[in-house]
Amino acid sequence: MAQTPVTKIAAEALTPGHPTPGMVRAAAVVFGDVWSGRVRTEPGATSGWHHHGDHDTVAYVVRGAFRVETADGLVQGGPGDFLHVPAHTVHRESNPSAEVAEVVLVRRGHGPVVVNVDVPAG
DSSP states (O other): OOOOOOOOOOOGGGGOOOOBBBBBEEEEESSEOOOOOOEOOTOOOOOOOOTTOOOOEEEEEEEEEEEEEEEEEEEEEEEEEEEEETTTTOBEEEEEESOOEEEEEEEEEESSSEEEESSSSO
């Protein structure tokens, strides 16, 4: 039985991800309906408003704090926490901690992965 080899993507081999002001994304493994990578946010920084189109996002907080603000309120995670951001949810992210936040992201869906917007809908 033929086997497909396991692939390693080293940290220094990540490629620039989709830009949103206030955060730095890096892509790791990308397939037709899956995007995975990392985002780093400086202490005190807040991203621009955006959504992820048809993509659901699962975020795992490695270090720092990961705060997600929507029209409905705030959700904050810390190291070891998972957060789910549903598709089409307009939000912005921030890092209220004193250290760089590092979050691993996995998105599943089709179409544009990041859609930057001026203000939240509604």
